Amino acid sequence: MFESEYREKLVTPEEAVKVVKSGDWVDYMFFNGYPKALDRALARRKDELYGVHIRSGISLPPLPEVPQVDPTMEHFQWDSWHFGAFEAKLGDRGICSFSPLLYHEVPGYYRRREVEVDVAMVRVCPMDKYGYFNLGINTSHIEAVCENARIVIVEENESMPYVFGGNGNQLHISEVDFVVRGENEPMASIPAIEPTKSEIKIAEHILKEINDGCCIQLGIGGLPNYLGKKIAEAGFRDLSVHTEMMADAYLEMWEKGCITGRKKEIDRKKMVCTFALGSPRLYEFMDRNPMIATYSVDYTNNPAVIAQISNMISINSCLEVDFYGQVTSEMQGTRQLTGTGGQWDFVYGAYHSPGGKSFLCMPSTYLDKTGTLQSKIKPFLTPGAACTVSRQLTHYIVTEYGKALMKCQSVWKRTENLINIAHPDFREELIKEAEKLGFWKRTNRIEP
Ligand SMILES: CC(=O)SCCNC(=O)CCNC(=O)[C@H](O)C(C)(C)COP(=O)(O)OP(=O)(O)OC[C@H]1O[C@@H](n2cnc3c(N)ncnc32)[C@H](O)[C@@H]1OP(=O)(O)O
Numbered sequence: 001m002f003e004s005e006y007r008e009k010l011v012t013p014e015e016a017v018k019v020v021k022s023g024d025w026v027d028y029m030f031f032n033g034y035p036k037a038l039d040r041a042l043a044r045r046k047d048e049l050y051g052v053h054i055r056s057g058i059s060l061p062p063l064p065e066v067p068q069v070d071p072t073m074e075h076f077q078w079d080s081w082h083f084g085a086f087e088a089k090l091g092d093r094g095i096c097s098f099s100p101l102l103y104h105e106v107p108g109y110y111r112r113r114e115v116e117v118d119v120a121m122v123r124v125c126p127m128d129k130y131g132y133f134n135l136g137i138n139t140s141h142i143e144a145v146c147e148n149a150r151i152v153i154v155e156e157n158e159s160m161p162y163v164f165g166g167n168g169n170q171l172h173i174s175e176v177d178f179v180v181r182g183e184n185e186p187m188a189s190i191p192a193i194e195p196t197k198s199e200i201k202i203a204e205h206i207l208k209e210i211n212d213g214c215c216i217q218l219g220i221g222g223l224p225n226y227l228g229k230k231i232a233e234a235g236f237r238d239l240s241v242h243t244e245m246m247a248d249a250y251l252e253m254w255e256k257g258c259i260t261g262r263k264k265e266i267d268r269k270k271m272v273c274t275f276a277l278g279s280p281r282l283y284e285f286m287d288r289n290p291m292i293a294t295y296s297v298d299y300t301n302n303p304a305v306i307a308q309i310s311n312m313i314s315i316n317s318c319l320e321v322d323f324y325g326q327v328t329s330e331m332q333g334t335r336q337l338t339g340t341g342g343q344w345d346f347v348y349g350a351y352h353s354p355g356g357k358s359f360l361c362m363p364s365t366y367l368d369k370t371g372t373l374q375s376k377i378k379p380f381l382t383p384g385a386a387c388t389v390s391r392q393l394t395h396y397i398v399t400e401y402g403k404a405l406m407k408c409q410s411v412w413k414r415t416e417n418l419i420n421i422a423h424p425d426f427r428e429e430l431i432k433e434a435e436k437l438g439f440w441k442r443t444n445r446i447e448p
């Protein structure tokens with residue numbers, strides 16, 4: 001029924017990118033949603049175009065060519081909502097600018113027309129018999145971008161898993177201006193990372209906080225994934241999933257029979273997410289799986305939605321915490337390493353869930369560029385680092401030495417709680433700093 005409209009709109013990537021004009025804003029979406037064939041065709045137009053802005057986030061291999069063919073940024077300027085390794089390197093070279101966000105608000109930025117978008121380009125599943133292009137493992141904010149773009153171009157990829165959804169997970173042919181056929185390359189996957197000794201200890205602390213019937217959200221990074229494996233091994237029952245990112249850890253929990261979703265107040269018996277990042281096995285698991293429901297990020301990450309689920313346990317990683325309980329999870333001083341992503345959304349939402357808790361986790365130390373051990377608990381965040389979670393919102397901080405409550409604690413008590421979970425080699429020094437600042441009134445330090 002939609003075949004003739006499809007044929008009318010089907011063009012080559014070279015034809016499709018001709019709609020881009022100098023000065024346009026082009027949206028490439030996130031993760032596996034970025035359109036590889038269109039990107040290559042646009043890069044080839046470099047010498048004809050000036051000041052085209054490309055907006056993206058967490059670009060995955062094969063990496064986009066557009067920012068690489070124009071290091072001068074005369075032709076293409078690269079903007080990112082969220083840095084991955086690729087964007088962090090471009091940022092170091094001064095050829096990628098970062099836009100801070102609250103992830104659940106992103107569809108609203110487009111709907112309120114606070115961000116410009118002329119051309120939306122997105123990688124999708126091939127059209128189905130009802131005329132829909134399923135957005136696969138990248139639902140995120142795509143629908144809102146496309147609703148507000150002057151031109152929408154979809155790039156079909158047969159390797160994209162077809163994922164059932166609640167909302168925002170498809171585009172209809174009538175909403176699309178051009179269709180191109182991509183090269184069906186496999187979705188980019190991320191390798192499993194072995195946990196460090198500290199991460200193993202952190203997981204032990206958090207496991208004590210999990211009960212049968214909880215709803216789990218795991219963030220991005222090595223630790224949350226390892227924790228998911230431990231939850232699976234521990235054999236919890238009737239867990240639910242409401243997360244931003246579907247990851248291999250959930251597949252393991254499901255295979256071990258831990259996840260039923262029966263206890264959730266909303267989306268019962270569904271594993272809810274807005275995108276996926278993991279192994280090919282995870283992507284296969286998600287393909288036409290009736291238990292998975294992908295939604296636009298303004299639903300999954302909306303704190304008011306998260307708060308409707310009882311016993312929400314949110315587990316994310318961070319980089320640095322100061323005596324106030326301010327957290328950065330995205331910057332090393334002035335260097336933008338990653339982004340806020342959904343961290344703020346889940347910290348806030350989980351706290352408002354009946355019985356809910358949020359844990360921001362980090363090893364207590366890291367090695368700096370000179371190989372010197374540094375504490376991640378500091379009197380103040382490293383100058384230049386933006387605060388990802390403000391002190392009013394932080395609930396628990398967890399290191400290998402235990403967990404520290406921040407919510408409702410005085411600055412004195414926060415300082416003390418944090419020094420108790422700092423690496424022992426830094427505790428004396430931190431106490432001295434706290435005393436100088438007048439943040440330390442007495443000690444109840446736990447000896448290592
Ligand atoms: C996905 C959801 O469902 S919701 C929300 C999830 N999203 C977020 O939480 C967004 C922000 N968080 C993140 O991006 C990640 O969790 C991170 C970056 C905080 C942690 O990810 P990990 O992979 O565990 O990072 P890791 O511990 O390896 O540290 C990354 C780098 O920063 C360095 N580093 C860590 N802490 C510090 C610090 N305090 N100062 C300077 N550098 C630091 C590490 O040495 C490492 O450097 P390298 O890449 O040169 O080895």
Ligand SMILES: CCCC(=O)O
Nearest residue numbers: 082220340341342343
């Ligand atoms: C773009 C979102 C990824 C994250 O939350 O870390």
